[in-house]
Amino acid sequence: MIRYAIPAAVLATALPMTAQAAEIQIAATGPVVELTVMEEVDAAPDMVTVGAGVSSEAPTAVEALRQNSRAMRSVIERIKSLGVAERDIQTSSINLNARYDYDQQRQEQIFRGYQASNRVTIKLRDIDETGEVLDALVVAGATDLNGPRFGLENDESAKAAARRAAIKRAEAQAREYASLAGYSNVRLLEINESMQGRSGPQPIVVTGSRMMASDESAPVEPGTISTGVSITVKYEMTR
Incomplete structure (x- = not known):
């Protein structure tokens, strides 16, 4: 205040x-x-941020993290190839967790391996490129997207x-x-x-089977920002 x-x-x-x-x-x-x-x-709005993440599963923690790191490097390289500057790409979270399923018959937790995830936040200064970037992220291997979130620089x-x-x-x-x-x-x-x-509309979360690459870029309408x-x-x- x-x-x-x-x-x-x-x-x-x-x-x-x-x-x-x-x-x-x-x-x-x-x-x-x-x-x-x-x-x-x-x-x-004159800028937009989107989140992209990669999740990987493997029997061991080391292998899960290695697989995830390779996949995320591919996503980041693709982002940079679209002209996004390094300063506009920021790692937001890295997680590694053991996976368990509950066996109803045996009434106990069954170990299933490890899951590693890595997420980045991307700032786009050209709103018109948002749809193209979202599609490119999926093709590059992103397994979940969050956004877009519009704003004013x-x-x-x-x-x-x-x-x-x-x-x-x-x-x-x-x-x-x-x-x-x-x-x-x-x-x-x-x-x-x-x-x-x-900000504008609430962010849209897209994960798993809901994401499929298409011949057309995802439609994105920026609307207006209330300040x-x-x-x-x-x-x-x-x-």
Whole structure:
């Protein structure tokens, strides 16, 4: 949460502050109205992240991990061949677990070997390539996919637009309350801000038999991203 205390010397200006000004609290002589306002701005996403994983099974832990490492190297090489930079490929998890099945007749756990898994998160800066990349991952050996999850590489302009809209609405509401109470104006005393971010559609998880390579790339619709701010403001009612 970002907290702004507005010094008297700059009440007539926008919101410039210094670290020292942020410590100043203003004593109100008139009634104070406190409001919470949230505003969101929709913007087209400019990046997308997808997750890809490989699972391997073998009788021994060493062999399961070796098989999995070979398969994941193939997937990573394919990702790089599509033009994805190394900085946009990040290992998110590596797991190795013993596998057991429960034998109902014998009522005991039966050891079945080991399962190794490796997952990477991939950032794509060209959204139009998402479908092609998803298909390529499956062909390269990925056994599960997660995503896509759309976002904004730089959401500062969207946040600024939401902030302006929130301040404008908060002041209008404060003036309305002041008018109803018999006052002619308002004076901004304090702003508390928290950021809100909402991505596009929920990620789609695709695993196992649901993934099959096709002649056409998977259809991907980026939609829009909602970015917003929530502010709590205090206004003093003035004559």
